[in-house]
Amino acid sequence: MNNLPIFKYQPKAYDVGVFKKVPAQNCSICNKETDYIYTGPFYSIDEVDNVCPWCIYEGTVTKQYNGVLQAAVEYKDKLLSVTYDDESNEYLYFIGYDEVEPFQDDKLEELLFRTPGYISWQEPQWLSHCDEFCAYIGYVNKSELSAMKIDLRDEELFAIKENYGIDTLDQVSEDSGIHLFQCLTFGQHRIHIDHT
Ligand SMILES: [Zn+2]
Numbered sequence: 083m084n085n086l087p088i089f090k091y092q093p094k095a096y097d098v099g100v101f102k103k104v105p106a107q108n109c110s111i112c113n114k115e116t117d118y119i120y121t122g123p124f125y126s127i128d129e130v131d132n133v134c135p136w137c138i139y140e141g142t143v144t145k146q147y148n149g150v151l152q153a154a155v156e157y158k159d160k161l162l163s164v165t166y167d168d169e170s171n172e173y174l175y176f177i178g179y180d181e182v183e184p185f186q187d188d189k190l191e192e193l194l195f196r197t198p199g200y201i202s203w204q205e206p207q208w209l210s211h212c213d214e215f216c217a218y219i220g221y222v223n224k225s226e227l228s229a230m231k232i233d234l235r236d237e238e239l240f241a242i243k244e245n246y247g248i249d250t251l252d253q254v255s256e257d258s259g260i261h262l263f264q265c266l267t268f269g270q271h272r273i274h275i276d277h278t
């Protein structure tokens with residue numbers, strides 16, 4: 083595990099199922115030998131297989147395939163998505179359904195193009211807090227979440243009510259998955275509920 087990159091927004095990347103441990107093989111991009119290949123989301127026109135963690139970390143994959151690693155991210159309190167347009171040969175940025183000018187933002191760039199996504203049933207959304215993207219902690223069910231005894235702040239309970247129409251976590255159905263995030267600044271937890 084020594085020679086593996088650590089991702090700021092995906093600190094547990096090797097435990098959450100987006101990299102698969104494999105018998106040593108060569109990365110399809112850098113051709114270096116790797117024990118892990120990326121199996122998380124990747125949005126591009128061409129399919130890409132057998133990519134090592136370093137090619138995710140350094141942005142080589144997204145650059146070479148004009149891809150994006152995240153479906154949607156919370157950015158400036160809005161839901162932002164980015165797709166590559168092969169007619170204009172550039173990335174298009176959307177807030178909701180409206181196209182906007184591309185944002186020049188190092189943190190956004192790191193999340194979209196150099197951070198492994200996460201696996202979910204529905205479209206993944208990357209949450210933010212304190213004007214910064216959160217770290218992805220993992221996928222839990224309701225009982226696992228309550229066993230973690232995480233205190234969600236009132237503001238988060240309010241956001242959950244807004245987004246999912248439920249008043250307490252007790253109302254989350256047993257077969258929903260919960261994606262847990264944590265603020266990198268103060269450690270507050272946020273959740274994204276995924277319906278199976
Ligand atoms: Zn590689």
Ligand SMILES: [Zn+2]
Nearest residue numbers: 211212265268
């Ligand atoms: Zn925060």
